[in-house]
Structures are given as C-alpha cells and as structure tokens.
Amino acid sequence: MKKDVIIIGAGITGLTCAHQLKRKGCNVRILECKDRVGGQINSVEADGFVFESGPNTGVVKYPEVAELFESLTGKCELETALDSSKRRLIWKGNSFHALPSSLPTALRTPLFTWRDKFRILGEPWRSKGKNPNESVGSLAERRLGKSYVDYAVDPFLSGVYAGNPYNLPARLALPRLYNLEQEYGSFIRGAIAKARIPKTERDKKATKKVFASRGGFSRLVEALTESIGEGNIITSASNIKVNPADNNTWTVTYDKQGENVSLTANYVVTTCGAYSLPSLLPFVEESTMADLSNLYYAPVIQIGAGIRNCKGHQWKAFGALVPSRENKDMLGILFPSAFFVGRSPEEGAAFAYFIGGTRHPEYLQKSDEELIGIVNKGLTEMLKYPEGTQADSIRIFRHERAIPQYEESSDARFAAVRKVQEQYPTLTIAGNLRDGIGIGDRIKQAFDVAEDIANK
Numbered sequence: 001m002k003k004d005v006i007i008i009g010a011g012i013t014g015l016t017c018a019h020q021l022k023r024k025g026c027n028v029r030i031l032e033c034k035d036r037v038g039g040q041i042n043s044v045e046a047d048g049f050v051f052e053s054g055p056n057t058g059v060v061k062y063p064e065v066a067e068l069f070e071s072l073t074g075k076c077e078l079e080t081a082l083d084s085s086k087r088r089l090i091w092k093g094n095s096f097h098a099l100p101s102s103l104p105t106a107l108r109t110p111l112f113t114w115r116d117k118f119r120i121l122g123e124p125w126r127s128k129g130k131n132p133n134e135s136v137g138s139l140a141e142r143r144l145g146k147s148y149v150d151y152a153v154d155p156f157l158s159g160v161y162a163g164n165p166y167n168l169p170a171r172l173a174l175p176r177l178y179n180l181e182q183e184y185g186s187f188i189r190g191a192i193a194k195a196r197i198p199k200t201e202r203d204k205k206a207t208k209k210v211f212a213s214r215g216g217f218s219r220l221v222e223a224l225t226e227s228i229g230e231g232n233i234i235t236s237a238s239n240i241k242v243n244p245a246d247n248n249t250w251t252v253t254y255d256k257q258g259e260n261v262s263l264t265a266n267y268v269v270t271t272c273g274a275y276s277l278p279s280l281l282p283f284v285e286e287s288t289m290a291d292l293s294n295l296y297y298a299p300v301i302q303i304g305a306g307i308r309n310c311k312g313h314q315w316k317a318f319g320a321l322v323p324s325r326e327n328k329d330m331l332g333i334l335f336p337s338a339f340f341v342g343r344s345p346e347e348g349a350a351f352a353y354f355i356g357g358t359r360h361p362e363y364l365q366k367s368d369e370e371l372i373g374i375v376n377k378g379l380t381e382m383l384k385y386p387e388g389t390q391a392d393s394i395r396i397f398r399h400e401r402a403i404p405q406y407e408e409s410s411d412a413r414f415a416a417v418r419k420v421q422e423q424y425p426t427l428t429i430a431g432n433l434r435d436g437i438g439i440g441d442r443i444k445q446a447f448d449v450a451e452d453i454a455n456k
Ligand SMILES: Cc1cc2nc3c(=O)[nH]c(=O)nc-3n(C[C@H](O)[C@H](O)[C@H](O)COP(=O)(O)OP(=O)(O)OC[C@H]3O[C@@H](n4cnc5c(N)ncnc54)[C@H](O)[C@@H]3O)c2cc1C
Pocket: 008, 009, 010, 011, 012, 013, 014, 031, 032, 033, 034, 037, 038, 039, 040, 041, 053, 054, 055, 056, 057, 058, 059, 237, 240, 271, 272, 273, 276, 280, 300, 301, 302, 399, 401, 402, 403, 431, 432, 436, 437, 438, 439, 440, 442
C-alpha cells in the first residue's frame, strides 16, 4: 500500500521533500497557508531585472543539491556563478577592499592589523577551546585576532545570519568551523587535512560553488510544483491542525473558502517556522512546545535595485559586506548581475541591498522613501556611481521573520524535536528551525526526511 504523506509548508524544504517522496512512490499532499508556493523564495521580474525577495544564491555544499537539479532536467537548470563571484568586498573607512584570497594579498590588505596578520601564523599552534557554547566571535578572536572578527567574521555572519557573531555559538551557527578546531586543533591544519581526504564520485558533486536556478530561484519552485503536481498542493489553507488519530494515522484539518476540511495520512512533515508550531500541533505538551517554538528570527529588508544604462556591472565581484563597526545603514550589497546571466538588461546592473538584521531590527519600520534614500546614497557614496545617480528600478521586500538565530536555546529545541518524534515516529518536525538555514541545508534535509519516510 502506498504511503500517504502530508507536508505542511510549500517552501523549498516542503517542495523538495514532496518531490523526493513522490519519486519514491508515496502519495503526497502539501498544505500551505499562503496563496502562493515558494515560501521565502520569490523571484520578481521588473523592468528587465530579476530581483529576489529571499535567497539569491546557495552553495552546492551537498551532492543532494546537484541531484535535485539532475532530477529536474528539462524543467529548470542549475546555474553556477561566474568566477567573478570569488571576489568578496568589505567596506572599511571610505571604500571597499577585497577579502584576501592568498598569502600576498593577506599581507597587503588594509582590513586586518599587522599584529593580527603575524598572529595568524601561530594559529595552528594555539590551544583548543573548551567552552562548547563559545560564540563565533569569541572563537575567531581567540584564534585569529579582533580585526579578523571585525572585518571578516562579523560581516560574513551578517551576510549569512543577519546576526551578531558574539550571540551565536560556533557549534550551532558554524558547525564545520567549530569542528575544525575540535577535531584538528586548528582551522588551518583542519582545512589542509580535510582537503586531503579522498572524495567519492558522489562527494565530488558537492562542488562548493555558488549557485541559483537559472533565471531566479522561482524557476526551481515552478519545476518542483510541476513535478509534484499542482493538484497535490493546497494553498490558502488556514487554521491547519495536526492531531494523532487511531491506527497510527494522523488527522489534519484546515479551513478553505469557509469550509472545514479533514484529511488523514500515515505520515506528517512540518516545514514551517517554529512560531507556527503551537497552533499547528495542539497535542504537544505545553513545556515541550515552549522549547520547540523558542526561536528568534531576525528581520531583514531586501531591496532589489537596478540601473539600466551603466555599461554593465562595474563591480566584478559577488558583493560587498559592511562590518558593524563601520556604522552604515546596510548589512551588505550583493551584485547578482555580475555573476549570474540575465539578471539585468545588457547594459545595466542589478544590486540587492540587505538592511536590518539583529543589527538594526528597527529599520523594518522605515518608509519606502527612507529605504529608497538609503539605496541611492549607497549607489553614489559607496558604489561610486556619479553624483545624482538613482536606481531606475526598485523593489522592496520586508521580512519580519527572516533568518532564525541558532542561539544557545537551540539545544532545548533540538531535544524537544527528538522527544516529540520519538513519541510519534510518523511525525517529522523539519524546516529551518534545525539543520541549517541555507538553501543547500534545506535541500539536504528534505532528501534525508524523504529517505527516512520511504524506508520506514
Ligand atoms: C531575505 C532573505 C534572504 C536569504 N538569503 C539566502 C541566501 O542568499 N542563501 C541561502 O542559502 N539562504 C538564504 N536565506 C534563507 C533561506 O531562504 C531559507 O532558509 C529557506 O528558503 C527556508 O525554506 P523553508 O522551506 O525551510 O521555509 P520557508 O521558505 O519559510 O517555507 C515555509 C512555508 O510554510 C508556510 N507556513 C508557515 N506556517 C504555516 C502554517 N501554520 N500552515 C501552513 N503553512 C505554513 C509558509 O507560508 C511558507 O510557505 C534567505 C532568507 C531570507 C528571508
């Protein structure tokens, strides 16, 4: 008998999981509260530009990313970024500087102090940290020096988490970095040792390249929707409740167009944010639910901005990050048309500004005019376009709950997930409340969940 699976949430996690389950012969249905699929993914075409509301890029850090696109051949295409994306810029003083990528550039860069440049030579011999809750900032400061935290780690964490390096435990936010120190005693020795580990043919698919779906991430969402079958995705389903029923089954109820609908399934997978779980899973005991849903999401405003006739992208780089101590309005600016094709008219340039995060959550209240002012000021003062240059096209995307912060409370959340899943083995609590926030992490988790259900 075919397994019946209901997935809550039609973001990349839910859609990928449904696609994989269907390929493994299961019946799948997705319930989504919004009137559209994609969750945080939404590519908007405007005036010849492609602007992303959510993620612009991912990293092919697991074979599953390549395999997902292989399974969708003919429906959408994996686009890896041009080599220009290897160049990353950091704002310091009154200009951008390239993040060093070699020893000579590391010695020449004005980003780090001379003291820390010499200090890094001793990194392989520095002793191992003993505090499992040490923050990313403290770990990097201890091993590399404060200027590396200020001008590399802080902007990097703003770019990934929109978060503060001193609030995020390295073990939870950057587990790979944390493990390099714990397993090898040093970042440098660990990186060298890891690079020497022989790779299987499957491992080699994890190229670590920056990627998107050609034309924008919504093309991937459309391809997944087609593969799952539109009829299996129910949008605008409000007031969803999941409850255990007899014979190891689940009852899932929801409201749509004034009607209350009841479904049954053998398996349920939730992929929505932690804040949705209390109303979704009413049978979970109060204290366990408190641990499950205790997760802060940093707000982020993303602004897509395009200039039409500027002889193409002058900035041949991935983008520019702005350290906290530089006191600017934005966390960073991405240059999508510098490394993906077709993101702007031929002579134009597309930018994505990131504003807010844990650094400035209050910016979510700024008006459109104020935000447009920040964009145009950035074009001239930071990106050095001629005085008076204004974006020809602008789209503002406000995300009140954008990026989950894997703070110390995460241990209790993970334990609560395990507890509920042990009690109810046919329920999976997935999504970006665990296992990483990047698109690659989401795809990998969805593959794992589908595999697990198919093998049960
Ligand atoms: C502005 C921004 C920029 C980002 N940039 C990047 C990037 O460049 N690279 C990268 O790797 N990652 C990036 N991320 C993170 C990444 O986009 C997300 O982690 C990922 O898209 C989350 O996918 P998901 O399917 O797990 O969750 P979501 O996309 O949040 O999907 C969950 C779905 O569940 C639905 N839902 C919620 N509650 C309920 C309910 N009660 N009933 C039914 N449905 C419900 C929601 O409507 C949503 O559709 C970014 C995120 C944001 C917001």
